[in-house]
Amino acid sequence: xxxxxxxxxxxxxxxxxxxxxxxxxxxxxxxxxxxxxxxxxxxxxxxxxxxxxxxxxxxxxxxxxxxxxxxxxxxxxxxxxxxxxxxxxxxxxxxxxxxxxxxxxxxxxxxxxxxxxxxxxxxxxxxxxxxxxxxxxxxxxxxxxxxxxxxxxxxxxxxxxxxxxxxxxxxxxxxxxxxxxxxxxxxxxxxxxxxxxxxxxxxxxxxxxxxxxxxxxxxxxxxxxxxxxxxxxxxxxxxxxxxxxxxxxxxxxxxxxxxxxxxxxxxxxxxxxxxxxxxxxxxxxxxxxxxxxxxxxxxxxxxxxxxxxxxxxxxxxxxxxxxxxxxxxxxxxxxxxxxxxxxxxxxxxxxxxxxxxxxxxxxxxxxxxxxxxxxxxxxxxxxxxxxxxxxxxxxxxxxxxxxxxxxxxxxxxxxxxxxxxxxxxxxxxxxxxxxxxxxxxxxxxxxxxxxxxxxxxxxxxxxxxxxxxxxxxxxxxxxxxxxxxxxxxxxxxxxxxxxxxxxxxxxxxxxxxxxxxxxxxxxxxxxxxxxxxxxxxxxxxxxxxxxxxxxxxxxxxxxxxxxxxxxxxxx
Numbered sequence: 073x074x075x076x077x078x079x080x081x082x083x084x085x086x087x088x089x090x091x092x093x094x095x096x097x098x099x100x101x102x103x104x105x106x107x108x109x110x111x112x113x114x115x116x117x118x119x120x121x122x123x124x125x126x127x128x129x130x131x132x133x134x135x136x137x138x139x140x141x142x143x144x145x146x147x148x149x150x151x152x153x154x155x156x157x158x159x160x161x162x163x164x165x166x167x168x169x170x171x172x173x174x175x176x177x178x179x180x181x182x183x184x185x186x187x188x189x190x191x192x193x194x195x196x197x198x199x200x201x202x203x204x205x206x207x208x209x210x211x212x213x214x215x216x217x218x219x220x221x222x223x224x225x226x227x228x229x230x231x232x233x234x235x236x237x238x239x240x241x242x243x244x245x246x247x248x249x250x251x252x253x254x255x256x257x258x259x260x261x262x263x264x265x266x267x268x269x270x271x272x273x274x275x276x277x278x279x280x281x282x283x284x285x286x287x288x289x290x291x292x293x294x295x296x297x298x299x300x301x302x303x304x305x306x307x308x309x310x311x312x313x314x315x316x317x318x319x320x321x322x323x324x325x326x327x328x329x330x331x332x333x334x335x336x337x338x339x340x341x342x343x344x345x346x347x348x349x350x351x352x353x354x355x356x357x358x359x360x361x362x363x364x365x366x367x368x369x370x371x372x373x374x375x376x377x378x379x380x381x382x383x384x385x386x387x388x389x390x391x392x393x394x395x396x397x398x399x400x401x402x403x404x405x406x407x408x409x410x411x412x413x414x415x416x417x418x419x420x421x422x423x424x425x426x427x428x429x430x431x432x433x434x435x436x437x438x439x440x441x442x443x444x445x446x447x448x449x450x451x452x453x454x455x456x457x458x459x460x461x462x463x464x465x466x467x468x469x470x471x472x473x474x475x476x477x478x479x480x481x482x483x484x485x486x487x488x489x490x491x492x493x494x495x496x497x498x499x500x501x502x503x504x505x506x507x508x509x510x511x512x513x514x515x516x517x518x519x520x521x522x523x524x525x526x527x528x529x530x531x532x533x534x535x536x537x538x539x540x541x542x543x544x545x546x547x548x549x550x551x552x553x554x555x556x557x558x559x560x561x562x563x564x565x566x567x568x569x570x571x572x573x574x575x576x577x578x579x580x581x582x583x584x585x586x587x588x589x590x591x592x593x594x595x596x597x598x599x600x601x602x603x604x605x606x607x608x609x610x611x612x613x614x615x616x617x618x619x620x621x622x623x624x625x626x627x628x629x630x631x632x633x634x635x636x637x638x639x640x641x642x643x
């Protein structure tokens with residue numbers, strides 16, 4: 073069931089109780105969790121926080137806390153029958169805030185044990201209850217109706233009706249009931265298939281919980297920034313279409329204007345150190361405020377694909393662009409903040425002026441920026457990249473829980489050192505992604521299988537370790553697909569999805585991820601159902617544990633036959 077009054081039917085229920093928080097490993101979930109924890113601290117609510125990466129983690133965490141009667145699941149549990157998965161006692165209530173779609177119909181029509189936070193979205197198309205569930209006590213056994221039915225029919229039929237006619241009539245009624253039940257079951261299966269065949273993302277959970285904070289009159293600039301980062305993560309990783317992102321940022325812009333600090337009250341401008349969130353036009357360049365201009369242009373997916381940076385011609389065009397902007401190489405190769413002040417101030421205007429000439433028409437977009445103090449300015453996408461690099465760091469000296477908490481601490485303004493460290497790691501990650509794209513294109517490892525293209529990173533290849541994490545592999549897959557579309561002569565290239573695979577561990581397991589084509593307005597993925605069916609047909613050893621169904625684990629030796637079956641299914 074859906075909970076629309078978050079204050080009355082969710083927050084007030086948590087007050088005074090002990091709760092279990094199960095939070096998925098993604099940036100939006102971390103931001104949502106940070107907002108919720110801030111609200112719970114007002115009421116001194118006791119909680120247990122457990123990061124979960126898949127269904128098994130969720131089940132283990134729930135089983136390890138049997139005494140807790142209130143469970144909040146953030147970006148997990150919505151797409152599966154959570155009651156069947158967790159087997160909770162009848163007095164346990166499960167609150168679910170999950171941006172994964174489609175939501176499981178058993179959760180939607182739960183009598184109250186499962187409570188979905190927020191309103192159903194207009195484009196979800198949840199089938200009606202009557203089309204999915206029916207209260208039918210008729211016996212489905214063979215041989216027609218039972219003896220009671222025969223006696224009743226005999227009384228109604230009168231003495232003149234023969235016993236054979238009575239049995240024939242009862243057999244016809246049983247056949248009609250079976251036929252009606254079979255037709256209803258076929259229609260139900262069709263509705264469920266149409267509803268669940270595509271996986272996609274809905275409203276950001278961080279934006280949902282910020283709305284709760286606003287209704288409680290406990291919102292602040294920090295909470296708004298966390299919601300902004302959660303919404304921006306969906307755009308950076310291509311989880312939502314641009315229209316949904318614009319609508320979400322439009323709502324947050326109103327809150328940014330409302331929460332803006334007042335103007336300075338004296339000539340010294342003491343209010344200038346207060347945190348301020350601005351919604352303005354900015355360049356689609358990754359980390360350029362914290363990097364060099366040349367490096368940002370070279371390793372941002374947008375400019376890299378437009379200029380084709382993996383070719384000699386692309387290198388030449390990059391230097392031509394810098395020269396026409398009047399930016400000397402010495403300036404473009406030092407930190408942006410260390411550049412000449414006039415060059416820094418004129419940089420965005422110079423890029424906009426030359427955008428059409430170099431095919432960079434969409435290089436300017438609208439986004440949020442956080443400014444506090446006199447040297448701290450962060451674009452929302454900068455924080456997303458930094459948190460992503462911390463969360464999915466390939467370093468083995470940190471556990472998953474430690475990486476999760478470190479990524480959460482990046483949101484705190486008091487831990488600016490962690491954010492800056494994350495930005496440095498993000499630079500290394502973007503360089504690694506860019507080199508990998510250049511490598512697979514140069515080696516012609518992007519293979520067109522007909523209905524999709526795929527790229528396979530082999531065990532032992534250089535710089536392959538970061539891509540054993542789902543979000544890093546998603547970054548690479550979308551970068552490779554954009555680069556392939558930019559260079560391919562195949563007219564169908566923009567309409568082709570991509571499947572990417574990378575080694576996961578030394579035990580012969582790989583990670584497989586599917587991403588939708590660039591030509592689609594809505595990034596809905598059909599790979600979840602396709603992966604499941606291909607695994608069944610080939611009897612491949614797979615793990616369908618991730619909450620994003622377009623990501624699976626697969627044995628390396630089963631990969632060739634799995635890809636062959638996938639090609640046949642999607643042809």
